Amino acid sequence: MNELRDQFLIEGRELLEQVGEALPALRAAQAGPALLDRLFRAVHTLKGSVGLFPLAPMGLVLHAMEDRLDTLRAAPATPEVVLALQDAAACCEAWLEEFASEDGLPDGAAAEAAALAARLRPGPGPAGGT
Numbered sequence: 001m002n003e004l005r006d007q008f009l010i011e012g013r014e015l016l017e018q019v020g021e022a023l024p025a026l027r028a029a030q031a032g033p034a035l036l037d038r039l040f041r042a043v044h045t046l047k048g049s050v051g052l053f054p055l056a057p058m059g060l061v062l063h064a065m066e067d068r069l070d071t072l073r074a075a076p077a078t079p080e081v082v083l084a085l086q087d088a089a090a091c092c093e094a095w096l097e098e099f100a101s102e103d104g105l106p107d108g109a110a111a112e113a114a115a116l117a118a119r120l121r122p123g124p125g126p127a128g129g130t
Contacts, residue, residue, distance in 0.1 A: 016078035064117035
């Protein structure tokens, strides 16, 4: 199990780095299909890997990110949506490091995940507009 966990941590860091590098381009209105595909693929891959570990809050956030990125194929990202995606990615990075050092997520992770997922949901709300 340690080898699988170690590989997950390596891959997770790489995928979140890719996401972090690509998200600013959404804000710069450079979000073509290739960029969205790259972001979606990285988030989708990480979401699948998270399911192997006790990281349900992280899975919830990644699922919400994936859903939100999918909506951006039809409408450009607003600054609020980009910020919500960046906040979600930063939270996932912090959780990944917490999992690396503590083998679990911090107290309150489920509530934080629910709040981030709500921000990412299309519709009314702080990041609601597409």
